[in-house]
Amino acid sequence: MTRKLLVAFVLATGSTGCNFWYNEVPSPDDLMHNIAWFDHMILSKAVHPYQRADIPRDTPDGIVPITGGERDFRVGNPRQLQYGFDFAVANTITRPAGMTTLPAERGEELYRIYCAMCHGYQGAGDGTLKSYLNPPSLLTPQAIGYTDGYLYGIIRYGRGLMGQYGDKIVRQDERWAVVDYVRSLQAGAPAPVAATTGGQN
Numbered sequence: 001m002t003r004k005l006l007v008a009f010v011l012a013t014g015s016t017g018c019n020f021w022y023n024e025v026p027s028p029d030d031l032m033h034n035i036a037w038f039d040h041m042i043l044s045k046a047v048h049p050y051q052r053a054d055i056p057r058d059t060p061d062g063i064v065p066i067t068g069g070e071r072d073f074r075v076g077n078p079r080q081l082q083y084g085f086d087f088a089v090a091n092t093i094t095r096p097a098g099m100t101t102l103p104a105e106r107g108e109e110l111y112r113i114y115c116a117m118c119h120g121y122q123g124a125g126d127g128t129l130k131s132y133l134n135p136p137s138l139l140t141p142q143a144i145g146y147t148d149g150y151l152y153g154i155i156r157y158g159r160g161l162m163g164q165y166g167d168k169i170v171r172q173d174e175r176w177a178v179v180d181y182v183r184s185l186q187a188g189a190p191a192p193v194a195a196t197t198g199g200q201n
C-alpha cells in the first residue's frame with residue numbers, strides 16, 4: 001500500500017465511519033420509540049416503577065404511605081388464596097379530595113371487562129359464569145347499602161370467592177369509576193331483587 005493510499009483510507013474511514021452510522025443517521029430506536037410496545041434494548045426508555053405513588057404494590061402489614069399513595073388495608077396472610085380486608089377501614093375510605101372523576105364511559109368499560117362476566121351487564125348477578133360461582137346480584141338492598149369505600153375495598157381486594165381486581169384495575173380513579181358505575185346500575189335498577197346468594201359481611 002502506498003502512503004497516499006493509506007492516507008486516503010484513513011481519511012475516508014476516520015471522517016465518516018462511526019460518525020456517519022451512529023450519530024448522523026437517525027437511529028432505528030427513534031422510530032421504535034414511537035411504537036410503545038416495540039421497544040429496543042440498546043437505547044430503551046427507562047421505566048421507574050417506584051416513581052409513581054398511585055401504583056399500588058404489596059407492602060408489609062401496617063405500612064402507611066408518607067408521600068401520598070394509598071393505604072394498604074388488607075388483613076390476614078396475603079399468601080393465602082383468600083385474604084380479606086379490614087371492613088372498618090374500608091368503610092372510611094372515600095375518593096381522595098381533588099381526584100378527577102373519570103367519564104362514566106370509563107367505569108362502564110372497566111365494569112364490562114372485569115365484572116360483567118360474573119355480575120352481569122346490568123349487575124343482576126346473571127353473568128356468563130353464574131353457574132360456576134353464583135355471583136350475587138349487585139342490585140340488592142344489601143349491595144346498595146354498602147358504603148362506597150366498601151365497594152372500593154371489594155374491587156381492590158376481592159372478598160370470599162371473588163378474587164381481587166386491584167392488581168388489574170391499578171389506578172385509584174379507575175376503581176372509583178367502577179364504584180360509580182355500580183352505583184349507576186343500582187340507581188337505574190327497576191326494582192331491587194332479593195339477595196339470592198353469597199353476600200356476607
Ligand code: HEC
Pocket residue numbers: 111114115116117118119129133134135136137138140142143151154155159160161162163165178182198199200
Ligand atoms: C369471577 C366472578 C366475579 C367477578 C369477575 C367479579 N365478582 Fe364480585 N363477586 C363474586 C362473588 C362470587 C361474590 C360473593 C363473594 C362472597 O361470598 O363474599 C362477589 C361479591 C361482590 C360484591 C358484594 C355483593 C354483596 O351483596 O355482598 C360486590 C359489590 C362485587 N362483587 C362487585 C364486583 C365488581 C365491581 C367487580 C368487577 C371489578 C366484580 N365484583 C367482579 C364474583 C365475581
